[in-house]
Amino acid sequence: MSTPSHYTRIVLNERPEGDIQPSTFRQERVAFDLAPHAGEVLVKVDWLSLDPAMRGWLRDVRSYIPPVKIGAVMRAGGLATVVRAGQGSTLVPGDVVSCSPGWTEYAVLKAKEVEKINVPPGAQVLDFLGPLGMTGLTAYFGLLDVGKVKAGETLVVSGAAGAVGSVVCQIGKKLGAKVVAIAGTDEKCRWLETDLNVDKAINYKSPTFHAEFKKAVGYFDVFFDNVGGDMLNFALTRMNKNARVVLCGAIADYNSTQPKGLVSYMNLISQRAKIEGFIVFDYAARYPEALKEMASWIADGSFQRKFTVVEGLQKAPEALPMLFNGGNTGKLVVHVSGRDAKL
Amino acid sequence: MSTPSHYTRIVLNERPEGDIQPSTFRQERVAFDLAPHAGEVLVKVDWLSLDPAMRGWLRDVRSYIPPVKIGAVMRAGGLATVVRAGQGSTLVPGDVVSCSPGWTEYAVLKAKEVEKINVPPGAQVLDFLGPLGMTGLTAYFGLLDVGKVKAGETLVVSGAAGAVGSVVCQIGKKLGAKVVAIAGTDEKCRWLETDLNVDKAINYKSPTFHAEFKKAVGYFDVFFDNVGGDMLNFALTRMNKNARVVLCGAIADYNSTQPKGLVSYMNLISQRAKIEGFIVFDYAARYPEALKEMASWIADGSFQRKFTVVEGLQKAPEALPMLFNGGNTGKLVVHVSGRDAKL
Structure with missing residues (x-):
């Protein structure tokens, strides 16, 4: 060459x-x-x-x-x-x-x-x-190891139409969770509901977003957060007992010189809940098991990219x-x- | 009667x-x-x-x-x-x-x-x-089950001169942690250092509190938080990798109509750390094991109240x-x- x-x-x-x-x-x-x-x-x-x-x-x-x-x-x-x-x-x-x-x-x-x-x-x-790279691995270990989502639980995903979010939504459905996806345009929401089969997608720019969230979610067990900021703070008021908030990213705050703070953190006490961050590199020794499972979902044609x-x-x-x-x-x-x- | x-x-x-x-x-x-x-x-x-x-x-x-x-x-x-x-x-x-x-x-x-x-x-x-009631049980399960503190780790306790905090400090020392206690008067700090034998006690009202914290703590593994607010937010900038923040109480914010928010939460991602709340009642089945251990410490005269x-x-x-x-x-x-x- x-x-x-x-x-x-x-x-x-x-x-x-x-x-x-x-x-x-x-x-x-x-x-x-x-x-x-x-x-x-x-x-x-x-x-x-x-x-x-x-x-x-x-x-x-x-x-x-x-x-x-x-x-x-x-x-x-x-x-x-x-x-x-x-x-x-x-x-x-x-x-x-x-x-x-x-x-x-x-x-x-x-x-x-x-x-x-x-x-x-x-x-x-x-x-x-x-799905077969860092994006998929981040979704996989964040949802399974940090979020520990189980069948029948309610999973909320912010930044759901993004790279990691869209993988998280699909893994959540495969594991039997009820999945509510949050995105920023109606078109993304349609894609999430139609192609990724989430139970409900909500446009966070809607003036009735909070009411729609309460109606669709009730209270959640796992919140996979790519966004941070106001949305994360609101989510802290909608936790089930023993809820897990998985901090994957904070795109709402990455560019902020003055990030907005979490004022609702005290709910973590009453709901015995946790917020936990993670870095995918820590799971390097287990990449093969994740990639094998992701590849099997791609092979059977059930995984959208x-x-x-x-x-x-x-x-x-x-x-x-x-x-x-x-x-x-x-x-x-x-x-x-x-x-x-x-x- | x-x-x-x-x-x-x-x-x-x-x-x-x-x-x-x-x-x-x-x-x-x-x-x-x-x-x-x-x-x-x-x-x-x-x-x-x-x-x-x-x-x-x-x-x-x-x-x-x-x-x-x-x-x-x-x-x-x-x-x-x-x-x-x-x-x-x-x-x-x-x-x-x-x-x-x-x-x-x-x-x-x-x-x-x-x-x-x-x-x-x-x-x-x-x-x-x-120590033999809810106070002691809260300290015990919060530190051991949520905080999972280990020998050689650095433990910071806020509200350290309070009921739960003073028990946490003592259990931390018994488990072999380095214990830094935070309290609100020099007299309390003296009591913590002299009677409870913490490694260092810091008065959070000192104008050089942040510098003293950095010098005494460096970065911590476990933060047992009774206070919330600004102190918790500051603590989030001083976490070791895989740090655990135990949310026991938030006395700085309980009376607030507008609690201060945690703006430093993004450090939870880079440090793969977590904030976790708990309620002692969830541990009712295990109260006897905790009380037995606390009673043994009281019996040997090593536990201050x-x-x-x-x-x-x-x-x-x-x-x-x-x-x-x-x-x-x-x-x-x-x-x-x-x-x-x-x-």
Whole structure:
């Protein structure tokens, strides 16, 4: 596979205070000088994943992962094709791999940090950014291990039309829970009810949202929260005894310089309930069991996936805010190069 | 035992909006017409327990227990002496019992809802409102079952000089945790360090409280919270990975019409941490194991107890707010009648 004389990458230019700005990232066109040493591989990036967590990586605060440095390529998971493998790697040119290349057309990565993709029956490569990737694993372990949802329980999912939310809704139904989905447009709600078969989808922008929530949910056992803010605070008033609130994300607050606080937290005492955060990386040793189950659902045709595709690496910076303003349905990805997916 | 022609009781006069007011409760002097039927006992109240949870019982909201009705005797746990037992009870006049008589000099109670007290070696009757009563059980199950504190971990206790807090501090030390106690006066801090042997006590009213907290605690594994509000919010910025925040009470917010919110909740995600509430009644089946262990600590002389005693039933309404403004150290009790305790 030939390589070009120059390639494009996008670096962090400055840390945003609130919303991501045009000046947050900077595109660089640089001479091609990438070569894999022993234990490394050179890859050409095909697809990149855009995730709400990326907003957190821009903050210079104590977290589960160091912040992206100013001037460094923006961190991102993705799918790529091996161009050349250094000594000691079993990968060969043309292998498609799951990896964390960042916002770049080409990258040299440690061979042990890329994983060759074997597409299971009924799936496609792009599913490795969806249910068969971090998105699916986050939904799976968050709902089963943190939320411990059981058949017959009531599960509420916020950000339900998003990448993780839409997987959570479907796993919830498979486990026999009553699933109420919360999303931000009527179109998303229709998709959730019609294609994902949730019991009820509610548009949180409706002026009667609280009344609709009370009617559809009553009180919940598990709240899988991707949103935070006001909605989470309201949810704390609608908990069943021993309710579990799974904190997966807080897209309503990621961009806030002054997040809204949870004033209803005292209900956690009277309902013996809990709010618990988690990071999917902690479950790495158990990824195989989750992926096996997800693959079986894909194979039997019962698992829906939807992708919102942004064309071209240079569009990544302006696409990222879609995650916080409701612009995407399903998984938001950037198509950098290579063949199209079947969408 | 003779009974008087009249007795005194204190009823809920009106629901307070914020702080408890002189008009919140009303004292009644009523003709004595109490007689135990089959399965009941007539008791004379000796001691009453004052607890922060009582503020919650005045609110007409969904909770773990119905609110006290307007005009009803204020609910309260206490210790009493049996005056007369109805048919079918094994209790006899003179038996000292643990019960929930409410704010009254005399009460007729269901025999199955009172428990005869057998004072273990080294203990006294009043300990049944402290470490051998709901106070001790709350500390025990909150710290061990919800907090799951382990030897070598860092435990922070807010409201540490209060009834539950002072028991939590001592159990924490016995389990081998590093214990940092938070209280509201230098005198309480001295007591916590000198008598309860906590590793460090910090006065939250100090202008350098946050700096002192960071120096003494670093990051904590378990936060046993009796206070809520700003302190809880600050604590959420000082969690170790997998930290557990035990929500026992929220004395800073019980009287608030506009509680302060937790704006730092997003740290729960990055630290894979949780906030969990509990109600001690859920552990009723396991009370004996806890009481056996507490009694053994009392017997070996290693367990400190302190009581703040208010003399006379009529003082209960004005004493209750002490729990929210730092007026008591250790367990706050009302001495209604009977012999004094060894304090």
